[in-house]
Amino acid sequence: MTHLEHLTPRRIVAVFLVLALCVASAAASWALGRSTSDHVGAAPAGRVATADLTADLVSNVAYQQALVAAPSGKPKVTVIGTGGTIAGVANDRGSFTNYRAGQIPIADLVDDLRPEIEAVAEVETIQFGNKGSGGYTIAEFHALTLAVEKALATSDGVVVTSGTDTMEEFAYWLDLTVQSPKPVVMTGAMRPTAAGTVDGPGVIGADGPANLYNAITLAGSRVTTCFGAVLMLGDEFHAARDVTKTSSYRMDTFQTRELGVLGWIDGTNIKVGRAPARVATCDNPQRWNTPFDLSKIAATDLPRTEIIFGYQQAGGEGITGFADAGVKGIVTAGTGAGGISSAQSAARTAAVAKGVVFLSTTRTGSGSVYGGTTGSVIAGDDLLPQKARLLLMLSLAYAGGDVAKVRTWVSTIGNPEWDTVSSSAGTPPGQLKPAA
Numbered sequence: 001m002t003h004l005e006h007l008t009p010r011r012i013v014a015v016f017l018v019l020a021l022c023v024a025s026a027a028a029s030w031a032l033g034r035s036t037s038d039h040v041g042a043a044p045a046g047r048v049a050t051a052d053l054t055a056d057l058v059s060n061v062a063y064q065q066a067l068v069a070a071p072s073g074k075p076k077v078t079v080i081g082t083g084g085t086i087a088g089v090a091n092d093r094g095s096f097t098n099y100r101a102g103q104i105p106i107a108d109l110v111d112d113l114r115p116e117i118e119a120v121a122e123v124e125t126i127q128f129g130n131k132g133s134g135g136y137t138i139a140e141f142h143a144l145t146l147a148v149e150k151a152l153a154t155s156d157g158v159v160v161t162s163g164t165d166t167m168e169e170f171a172y173w174l175d176l177t178v179q180s181p182k183p184v185v186m187t188g189a190m191r192p193t194a195a196g197t198v199d200g201p202g203v204i205g206a207d208g209p210a211n212l213y214n215a216i217t218l219a220g221s222r223v224t225t226c227f228g229a230v231l232m233l234g235d236e237f238h239a240a241r242d243v244t245k246t247s248s249y250r251m252d253t254f255q256t257r258e259l260g261v262l263g264w265i266d267g268t269n270i271k272v273g274r275a276p277a278r279v280a281t282c283d284n285p286q287r288w289n290t291p292f293d294l295s296k297i298a299a300t301d302l303p304r305t306e307i308i309f310g311y312q313q314a315g316g317e318g319i320t321g322f323a324d325a326g327v328k329g330i331v332t333a334g335t336g337a338g339g340i341s342s343a344q345s346a347a348r349t350a351a352v353a354k355g356v357v358f359l360s361t362t363r364t365g366s367g368s369v370y371g372g373t374t375g376s377v378i379a380g381d382d383l384l385p386q387k388a389r390l391l392l393m394l395s396l397a398y399a400g401g402d403v404a405k406v407r408t409w410v411s412t413i414g415n416p417e418w419d420t421v422s423s424s425a426g427t428p429p430g431q432l433k434p435a436a
């Protein structure tokens with residue numbers, strides 16, 4: 001039993017935050033122990049700002065550090081390029097919105113950061129693809145996870161660059177599927193990098209170079225060890241599960257609406273304000289990991305899962321059509337607390353009879369959807385529809401037809417939830433729902 005499991009539910013949420021600071025502290029520590037497990041890694045970085053630690057929690061830091069296989073020298077960071085605006089070429093230096101995404105090789109983008117980046121990390125690159133983010137398939141997502149895992153076997157952290165349009169989906173996918181607790185940092189840009197040609201002059205005010213530099217700094221610092229995947233843009237980093245793109249063109253497009261940023265990077269200083277809940281299970285790989293180990297299944301085992309939008313007098317044909325096409329899971333982005341129209345409701349009932357599993361979310365952009373404690377309509381809590389769809393797809397792939405298992409995973413993987421009356425996940429009232 002770990003220190004964490006001795007904590008009362010009342011204290012555990014506070015511990016999530018403070019433990020994050022512990023991990024940050026551990027990552028910043030220059031005196032790291034070795035152990036037989038390489039589950040957690042930590043390495044020296046720039047200065048890391050943390051709150052004072054209580055004696056109680058310092059013992060948790062010691063526990064974390066007992067797991068650390070301390071590297072020596074500069075951290076090794078692998079940058080995996082997939083394209084997007086950061087690899088974009090604009091017509092001219094003043095063209096922020098008119099450009100071709102996915103043109104510049106990732107090796108060139110990293111080379112443009114030399115020699116300065118060499119003081120931060122030893123960097124190697126992998127060109128996974130070079131196209132717009134929306135062009136990636138789920139099969140390619142599956143391959144990307146395996147590429148990240150492979151890179152993490154020899155690197156201290158991985159940066160993945162992508163277009164920003166679906167970057168939050170890239171990030172959440174990696175958050176759900178990467179089995180290593182080492183840092184995974186997504187980044188990209190809102191403005192293209194070069195003008196004219198791939199090696200042309202820089203676009204005025206291009207954000208890509210600074211974002212890439214900061215992402216490598218963050219990954220190399222190991223501050224986000226056990227955070228899962230994070231998304232870094234504009235000096236801020238966010239939890240993959242909760243962040244979303246909020247504007248088509250604004251530079252500060254990425255927001256975590258109700259929870260806020262995890263932290264920020266000011267030069268060599270990395271500030272951690274809070275951490276994802278899963279940090280609390282850092283010392284227990286079995287609890288930290290999700291069930292979704294993609295080395296165990298093929299991309300073709302991932303079932304088709306789609307999203308249906310709710311609106312005034314919405315027709316049910318979308319649901320019926322998907323069900324007839326063999327779709328196994330449907331996320332509804334409903335109105336308010338998840339409402340769907342009468343026609344959609346009737347179509348959903350018919351689709352459930354055919355074996356389709358539904359996840360109910362809200363189109364509002366924030367807030368939770370509750371209820372549906374039995375059957376094949378599951379509440380998606382505060383997951384955005386596009387995130388819920390990925391979790392439903394993975395849950396269906398691993399549950400082997402057991403809808404109760406899908407429900408448990410959907411309701412326990414992610415942010416902690418308190419059930420004050422009765423439990424939808426087998427938890428006594430007043431207790432935190434257990435990790436899956």
Ligand code: SIN
Nearest residue numbers: 085132133163164165
């Ligand atoms: C894309 O998502 O590939 C294009 C938009 C962007 O990178 O910002």
